[in-house]
Amino acid sequence: MDLSLSIPEAQTTTVKGDVGWTSRPPARVRCPRCGDEISQTVRAPIDCPGCRLKRPAEAFPDFELLAMRCPVCGCDMAFGRRHPNVIAVPEYATCRQCQYHWELEHF
Incomplete structure (x- = not known):
């Protein structure tokens, strides 16, 4: 729409x-374990490239939101x-x- x-x-x-x-x-969130930035789209799991922390997409509200990127x-x-x-x-x-x-x- x-x-x-x-x-x-x-x-x-x-x-x-x-x-x-x-x-x-798309958004960038901060990893609570190592502090790295994680790129995440709405349906993708939240997967930290630094420490390999993995969370389902539904855990988005639990992360510090750093930025949203214009599509x-x-x-x-x-x-x-x-x-x-x-x-x-x-x-x-x-x-x-x-x-x-x-x-x-x-x-």
Whole structure:
């Protein structure tokens, strides 16, 4: 699903956008064991190249999120949570370079 407008706080229009956790942009998380950065896509297991720590994709909220990468241009995205006491994962991410926007669909 393409979004026609980004989040109101951004005051910009998007070029392209997606909605839903299965469309989440790729992320980089920190390994709690060795501190290395781990690249992870939404369905891939979290597998540390340094110490070989392996966790299922569902363990994503347990890791420190370092960055989300824009699937359109590859730049790091601004991301955040609107309901930090309720939802443990990012709820939106916007690329400042190409204006791609992703939203977590929740009700």
